[in-house]
Amino acid sequence: MFDEFGFPRDADSGRAEPILDTFVYCSRAAEGVNDAQVERIIELSQRRNVARDITGVLVFGSGIFFQWIEGPPAQVEKLIASLHGDPRHFDIVTLDRSVEKRARLYPNWEMERVGADDIRAVLQEALGTAEDENNIAALKRILEHLDSGPLDTLHPSATKREGADR
Numbered sequence: 001m002f003d004e005f006g007f008p009r010d011a012d013s014g015r016a017e018p019i020l021d022t023f024v025y026c027s028r029a030a031e032g033v034n035d036a037q038v039e040r041i042i043e044l045s046q047r048r049n050v051a052r053d054i055t056g057v058l059v060f061g062s063g064i065f066f067q068w069i070e071g072p073p074a075q076v077e078k079l080i081a082s083l084h085g086d087p088r089h090f091d092i093v094t095l096d097r098s099v100e101k102r103a104r105l106y107p108n109w110e111m112e113r114v115g116a117d118d119i120r121a122v123l124q125e126a127l128g129t130a131e132d133e134n135n136i137a138a139l140k141r142i143l144e145h146l147d148s149g150p151l152d153t154l155h156p157s158a159t160k161r162e163g164a165d166r
């Protein structure tokens, strides 16, 4: 009710922050998922996310997806269910999930293509903090794939998607 200084906690609720559900994961693109299909995923996601008040960032590089999603809990819940049933990717590893009152980290929907080194850094950091055995195993599989797999989907010049709604 009151903070340690004796002020009511909601004193500044003029700029009330929303309850945000955050879901962060990485996954491997299924075989045959090419650039055109990734483009389709991005276009559809952008349209649907705007309609559902979902924002975040989708990173794709070397056949690996990394996505940060934030939005109203009911909408994020539905999207997570859809993502788990989507055959275009597999080995989905939840890196973070939380529901809290806070400002958005990504007020817009963004898409970025990155190189293998950036993806590797993200995954290695996640592996360093992962506790769940299944997550650790999946992260290791993804890293192995990254180190051994063909890098023909790699786009060395990281390009931010222009024209996104921001």
Ligand SMILES: Cc1cc2nc3c(=O)[nH]c(=O)nc-3n(C[C@H](O)[C@H](O)[C@H](O)COP(=O)(O)O)c2cc1C
Residues within 6 Å of the ligand: 041, 044, 045, 046, 048, 049, 058, 065, 067, 079, 081, 082, 083, 084, 086, 088, 089
């Ligand atoms: C890597 C990846 C990221 C995706 N991101 C989103 C997203 O941000 N928003 C979205 O609506 N769909 C996204 N999709 C598509 C969903 O998995 C799903 O196909 C779409 O939401 C339609 O779901 P529904 O048929 O259950 O309604 C993504 C798919 C993949 C493979």
